Amino acid sequence: MALHYRTIGFVLKKNDIGEADRIFTVFTLDFGKVKISGKAIRKIASKLKGGIDVISLSEIEFIQGKAYKTLTDSVILDKFENIKKSLTKLKISYKIAKSLDNLLRIEEKDENLWRLLKEVFGKLDNWEQEKKSWKLQIVYYYFLWNFFSVLGYQPELYKCASCQKKLIASFLYFSAEEGGIVCPKCANGKKKINADVVKILRLILKKDWLILFKLKIQPTSWKLLKEVSEHYYSHLLSIHSFEEDFQKDNEPL
Ligand SMILES: [Zn+2]
Incomplete structure (x- = not known):
């Protein structure tokens, strides 16, 4: 008899396959990112249907077959109703889900990332509608840079990422290759940024939400x-290699 596994996860993506099947990409607490097949889930009578949907937290049960996982039970724990009522929040949630789908490898458990996701979806869901909606974007950047950090790509923001020298506020550049801020000598055609952006990034990585929230960000700095x-x-x-994931994606369903 097949083994049943139970866990909870954020549902990131769904893809309809064939007449009534659907493949879900879920970031789970116990197994990291997984792809699970919902057999005949699009049929009206499907019992699985109500328990799982994109941008929600679900408890799921699946069986592991030779090539793929099949959903056997699901219960929605949080629908994030406030996110779904706001187009801006929904767009940000999809951007978060997409970056997870793009940058995460299959089945790598990560409790730090789990905590980060709980935090950002909670923030998006609880954000009061009357507050300026453009400021909501900071939740996305908060997620994104902390996600990079969890993946092992925390940027250097306190000294030149190349020569290690002290940074000067009026001459700041960002080099993705060097992994952080670089000084004018090491800039070599890299993107010029400003002290405000460095300050925002530092606050994001310190997770200083109180100050971040109060920050007045100029349009130029938003753009940068x-x-x-x-x-x-x-x-x-x-620089990420996805060969391994690619093979898994191409296994027959
Ligand atoms: Zn330098």
Whole structure:
């Protein structure tokens, strides 16, 4: 008889397969990122249907077959209803889910990442609607940079990442290759940033949410933060090897 496994997880993605099946990508507490097949889950009579959906926390039970996992039971623990009522929150949640799907390897358990996800989905869900919605974006950057850090790519923000010398506030550059802020001498055509962005990144990695929340961020700094985040993200994507995942993805379902 097949072994049944039970765990809880954040549902990141769903893909419809064939007539009524659906593959879920779930970041679980006990097994890390897994792909689980919901057999005939799109049929009206499916009992599994109500217990699992994208951007929710679910308790799931599955059996491990030779090539893939099959969902046998599911219960929604948190639907994150406030996230689903707000387009901005939903967009941020999908961006978070996508980065997890892109950068995480299959079946690597990570309790730090689990705590981070609990924190950011909780923040998004509880964020009061009347507060400025553009500020919500900080939750995404908070997630993203702490996620990089969990993956082992915490950027150097306190000295030049290349020559280790002290940084000067008016001459700051970011180098994805060097993994952090670099001085003008080491900049070599790298992106110029400003002291505000360095301050935001330091607060994000210190998880100083109280100060982050009160921070007044100028449009120029928002733009720089966005650019430097995208730049580091695509650099990390380019150096990650996904051959192993690729093979798993191509196993027959
Ligand atoms: Zn330097």
